[in-house]
Amino acid sequence: QVRLVETGGGLVQPGGSLRLSCAASGSIFGINAMGWHRQVPGKQRELVAQITSGISRDYADSVKGRFTISRDDAENTVYLQMDSLKSEDTAVYYCNFRHLSGVAYWGQGTQVTVSS
Numbered sequence: 001q002v003r004l005v006e007t008g009g010g011l012v013q014p015g016g017s018l019r020l021s022c023a024a025s026g027s028i029f030g031i032n033a034m035g036w037h038r039q040v041p042g043k044q045r046e047l048v049a050q051i052t053s054g055i056s057r058d059y060a061d062s063v064k065g066r067f068t069i070s071r072d073d074a075e076n077t078v079y080l081q082m083d084s085l086k087s088e089d090t091a092v093y094y095c096n097f098r099h100l101s102g103v104a105y106w107g108q109g110t111q112v113t114v115s116s
Contacts, residue, residue: 002026002105004095009110012085016114020080022095022107033098034071034078038091038112045094049080062088085114 008020020036035050049059049069057069068081078095095107 002028002031002097002099004097004105004107006093006095006107006110009093009112011113011115013116014085014087014114016085017081017083018085018112020082020093020095020110020112022078022080024076024078024097028076028097030100031097032100033096035096035098036069036078036080036093037096038089038093039109040091048093050096051078082112085112087114090114 003025004022006020006022008018010018012018033050033052036048037045038048039045047060048063049057049067051057051069051071059067066082066084070079071077082089090113092109092111094109097105
C-alpha cells in the first residue's frame with residue numbers, strides 16, 4: 001500500500017509560481033510511473049506531467065515549457081514546479097503513482113487557484 005500526501009497548493013497571481021510536493025510512504029517497490037493530474041468541476045481529470053520508468057518525462061501540451069516535474073528518490077517525493085501560471089491552470093491537483101501491476105494510488109488533492 002502506498003500513501004501519497006500533496007502539499008504546496010494555494011492562491012497565486014497570474015504569472016506567478018508554485019511548487020507542489022507529493023510525499024510517498026509505504027512500499028513503492030514496483031512503482032513505474034509518478035505524476036500529477038488535475039481536475040476542474042464538470043471536467044475529466046487530466047494528466048499534467050509524469051515520470052515513467054524513472055527516466056521519461058511527459059507533459060500536457062498546455063503546460064510544456066512552464067511546468068517541470070522532478071523526483072527525489074531519497075525522500076520518496078515528487079515535485080511539480082509551476083511557473084508562468086495562468087487562470088486556466090486553476091484546478092485541484094492530484095499526485096498519482098502507478099504500479100507495474102496497473103494499480104494506481106492517488107493523493108487527496110491540493111487546490112491551486114490562479115487569480116488576480
